[in-house]
Amino acid sequence: MKSRIIALSAILILLLATSSGVANPGGKGDSNRDYTCGGSCHGDPSLSSASSAIIDVEMQSTAYSSTTTEISVSITNLDTSDNGLVGIFLLSSKNGNGDNPEDHGWTIIQDPNGGSSNYVEVVSSENQATVSWVLLAPEDLGVKEIYVSIHHGSYYNHNNKAFIGETDAITVNIEPIPENYPTLADGWTSPEERISGDSSTITVRTVNTESLMVYWRLSGESQSHEAIVEMISEQEWEVSLPATLGDTRIEYQMVATMGDFSNRMPWLSMGTSEPYFDGTSLGANLQSISFALIILGFMVSLQSWFAPRGVRKIIDNTAEVEESITDIQETSIPDSDNEYWSRLIKSEENPGWLWDPIENEWVADPAVTPGGDV
Amino acid sequence: MMFMTALHHLVVGLVAGSGVIMGICAILAWLSSYISNLESSKTTLDRAAYVASIFTLIVIPLAMISGYYSSTNSGGAMFYNKFLFSGIAFGFTSSYLVGRVRFGPELWKYSSLANLQMVSALFALTSIIILGSIGSKITLGESTLDILPFWPDFMNSIVINQWFSLFLVIIGLISVVISLRSSSMRFSLND
Numbered sequence: 001m002k003s004r005i006i007a008l009s010a011i012l013i014l015l016l017a018t019s020s021g022v023a024n025p026g027g028k029g030d031s032n033r034d035y036t037c038g039g040s041c042h043g044d045p046s047l048s049s050a051s052s053a054i055i056d057v058e059m060q061s062t063a064y065s066s067t068t069t070e071i072s073v074s075i076t077n078l079d080t081s082d083n084g085l086v087g088i089f090l091l092s093s094k095n096g097n098g099d100n101p102e103d104h105g106w107t108i109i110q111d112p113n114g115g116s117s118n119y120v121e122v123v124s125s126e127n128q129a130t131v132s133w134v135l136l137a138p139e140d141l142g143v144k145e146i147y148v149s150i151h152h153g154s155y156y157n158h159n160n161k162a163f164i165g166e167t168d169a170i171t172v173n174i175e176p177i178p179e180n181y182p183t184l185a186d187g188w189t190s191p192e193e194r195i196s197g198d199s200s201t202i203t204v205r206t207v208n209t210e211s212l213m214v215y216w217r218l219s220g221e222s223q224s225h226e227a228i229v230e231m232i233s234e235q236e237w238e239v240s241l242p243a244t245l246g247d248t249r250i251e252y253q254m255v256a257t258m259g260d261f262s263n264r265m266p267w268l269s270m271g272t273s274e275p276y277f278d279g280t281s282l283g284a285n286l287q288s289i290s291f292a293l294i295i296l297g298f299m300v301s302l303q304s305w306f307a308p309r310g311v312r313k314i315i316d317n318t319a320e321v322e323e324s325i326t327d328i329q330e331t332s333i334p335d336s337d338n339e340y341w342s343r344l345i346k347s348e349e350n351p352g353w354l355w356d357p358i359e360n361e362w363v364a365d366p367a368v369t370p371g372g373d374v
Numbered sequence: 375m376m377f378m379t380a381l382h383h384l385v386v387g388l389v390a391g392s393g394v395i396m397g398i399c400a401i402l403a404w405l406s407s408y409i410s411n412l413e414s415s416k417t418t419l420d421r422a423a424y425v426a427s428i429f430t431l432i433v434i435p436l437a438m439i440s441g442y443y444s445s446t447n448s449g450g451a452m453f454y455n456k457f458l459f460s461g462i463a464f465g466f467t468s469s470y471l472v473g474r475v476r477f478g479p480e481l482w483k484y485s486s487l488a489n490l491q492m493v494s495a496l497f498a499l500t501s502i503i504i505l506g507s508i509g510s511k512i513t514l515g516e517s518t519l520d521i522l523p524f525w526p527d528f529m530n531s532i533v534i535n536q537w538f539s540l541f542l543v544i545i546g547l548i549s550v551v552i553s554l555r556s557s558s559m560r561f562s563l564n565d
Contacts, residue, residue, distance in 0.1 A: 197529055246515045279454040279533040281442060286539035288438070288461030293546025295465025296472070299494055300553035303473050306486035 027085050030111065033119040034099040035091050035149060036164065048151075051165035053078045057148050062173045063137040067183040068109060069172075070266035072132040073148050075124070079163070081153030084124045089149040090133050091118065094166070101146065105138025110190045114249065114271045124152075134266045136184065137174050145169040182209040182256035182263045185235065193271035199243035202270075206235050209256040214239045219249035219269060227252065244272040382440035388433045390506050393463065396426035397499025400470065403482055404492035420479050423495065427471045430498070434464045451531040456508050458531065463501035470494040 028037075036048075058072040073088060080086060090111075092104040100118045102108060108116045112131035122129050138144060149166040177183070185205035194200075206212060212231075215224040228240040244250050251269040255262055344354035344363055352368040355361075403419040406412035412419070438460050447453055473481065473491050481487045503519070508528055510517035534542070 197527075274450050275529060277449070277451045277454070277531070277533075279449075279451065279531060280536070281447075281449070283533065283536045283539060284454045284457035285438075286536055286543055287534050288457040288464075290534075290539050290542035290546050291458060291461035292465035292468065293543060293550055295462060296468050297546055297549030297553050299466070299469030299490070300472055300550060302490055303469075303476065303487065304553065304556065306484075306490055307477065308484055308486075 027087065027121040030113055030115050030117040030120045032100050032102070032117050033089060034097050035089065035094045035147075036096065036151070047160075048162045048164050051078075051150060051152065051163040053150060053152075053163075053165045055148055055150060055165055055167050057146075057167055057170050059146065059170055059172060061171065062175055064177045064181060064183075065137055065139050065141060065174050066177055066186055067137055067181065067263070068134055068265045069137055070132055070134050071146060071148075071170075072130070074128070074130045075150060075165075076128045078124050078127045078129065078152065079154050080124050080127075081155055081157060083153075085121055086124050086129050086150055086152045087119060087121050088112075088129075088131060089119050089147075089151075091147040091149060092145060094147060094149075099147075101135065104144065105140050106144075107136035107187070107189070109134045109136055109184070109188075110268050114192050114269055116189055116192070132266070134190075134268055136186070137172070139186075141174050141176055144172050144174055146172060180208045180258050180261075182258040182261065183207060184254075184256075184265070190268040191270055193273045194244065195275045196245050196272050197243050197275070199240070201230075201238040201240050203232070204237045204239055204254065206237065206256055208258050209235060210259065211257045212237045212239075213255040213257070214241075214252055215255070216241050216250055216252040218244075219251055224253070241270070246272060248272050378440050378443040379445045382437065382444040385433055385437045385440050386506070386509060389430060389437045389463075390502060392426045392429040392433060393467070393499060393502035396423050396430055396467065396470070397495045397502070399423035399426065400495030401492055401499075404488050404495075407482060407485070407488060416482060417479065420474075420482065424471070424474050427467050427474070427495075427498075430467045430502075431464065431471060434460055434467070452508055452512055452528050454531040454533065455528045456505060456512075459501050459505045459508065463498050463505060466494045466498035466501060470498060 054076045056074040056076070058074070060069055063069040071090065073090075075086065075088070078086060089099075090101055090108075091099040092101040092106065093099045102118070108118060111117045111120050111133055112122060113120050118133075120131065122131055147167055147169055149164065151162050151164045154161075154163055183206065185207050188205045191202055194202075204212065204214075212229050214227040214229050216227050217224040230238045230240075232238050239252070241250055241252060249269050249271050251267045253267045254265045256265070257263075343358065344356055346365070347353060347355055350362065352365050353362045354365050356363055399419045400423040402412060403416055403423060406416040406419065438457065441447065441453075441456065470491060473487070473494065477484075477487060481491060507517040507519045511528065
């Protein structure tokens with residue numbers, strides 16, 4: 001009984017798990033993939049349909065062994081979902097396994113997004129997309145085949161189908177490399193990105209190259225500039241490209257020369273990444289609060305230090321008022337009054353009274369209170 | 375969170391506006407002691423700076439909270455710097471407000487206190503300008519202060535260990551309390 005429950009539970013879990021693998025409408029990101037993701041759900045005829053897109057591929061029909069070549073893919077008449085996402089495969093077969101061009105001797109130096117994957121996802125614009133790969137041709141001579149396949153969603157896609165398009169084989173004849181042909185060294189790949197603000201050089205390895213010239217431009221610009229190239233050892237060069245900021249992409253093209261022969265290679269590109277940063281939000285909050293409190297404490301101390309005596313009492317003017325009243329009382333007794341009070345005579349018989357001998361009258365002594373106390 | 379992004383843009387505008395009013399009015403109030411044409415406006419400038427400093431202290435924390443939850447939060451060094459300069463701006467603005475509350479509008483008659491208030495307002499204003507510039511760098515990739523030849527590199531930041539930051543918070547709190555208590559004791563001795 002227990003084993004049955006376990007078996008049923010396992011089947012139930014497996015059945016439930018199938019629902020999470022239906023489709024990836026947001027894409028899966030750039031990576032190395034076989035045709036239709038190796039026969040996944042997108043390859044299922046009930047879950048896919050033919051795309052209306054037109055795929056044009058431009059590639060030289062002849063390439064020298066182990067030299068760079070470019071394949072340019074232009075896709076038009078696309079009907080994508082509202083995010084405009086298109087997945088594009090560069091393949092060397094349509095078997096469903098071992099379809100990556102690198103499985104057939106090609107080397108991907110750079111994919112359209114700056115990496116080195118055979119599958120990339122791009123956002124289409126105005127129902128079209130144009131991308132290009134830079135490849136190093138295989139060492140094996142003979143005719144090689146290249147395919148391009150796409151898959152995407154659709155705006156009106158009630159059945160959640162994947163729309164798949166593919167080209168026929170594009171044949172490339174790989175010929176032996178001419179003697180002393182200047183090109184890139186086998187295995188060298190373009191750096192995918194540099195840290196923002198980093199102006200350090202990139203190292204390029206070549207073969208049969210007497211001199212190397214490098215031109216650079218920012219992505220989207222047409223005018224190119226010559227970069228500084230320095231040979232650091234035999235067939236190894238340091239190229240100084242300007243630092244980039246934000247999400248800028250810099251493109252560069254190398255021209256390798258041997259004698260009178262020059263090999264102008266395809267444009268490569270390099271992205272810009274944010275530098276590694278180990279600060280956390282909590283740390284930023286704590287540091288911010290600590291700065292605020294320390295500044296406040298310091299400034300309050302300075303205020304106390306600079307405060308003149310009595311400034312705190314500016315609002316409470318009692319002392320000043322009392323002082324001014326005393327002054328008024330003191331100054332309110334004129335000199336003539338002093339003469340008047342000095343002529344008055346105290347009388348022991350009539351305490352609290354003074355005798356004025358000129359006016360012949362008794363005057364109340366101001367130094368004695370009405371009760372008679374002095 | 376789209377709502378937070380829109381709110382952040384709104385609140386940042388309020389911080390910049392009130393911060394500039396506080397800074398400019400405080401500097402003009404300080405200048406009025408030296409420029410006779412401004413003497414008649416001193417009270418108005420002082421009150422404007424006073425009210426603006428209160429409003430700035432309310433909106434700076436709102437800007438920090440909305441910025442934390444907005445889509446502009448890249449978690450990078452520039453965002454870290456925004457937090458730090460928010461703290462610095464808050465510190466100087468609160469110093470200005472505390473000074474104004476403690477000494478009243480008469481403080482402008484005492485040159486040393488007036489200078490200190492002016493410095494607080496100036497530093498708060500500078501911090502808010504830098505804050506705005508960092509925000510502009512994050513969202514637009516450029517800022518008007520790019521024309522300066524000595525614009526500091528905000529791609530890096532000074533990161534202090536969290537525990538040490540907590541220690542500094544405690545030290546700061548104690549220093550504020552002691553500063554306020556000692557000054558009140560001194561005044562009561564003077565009474």
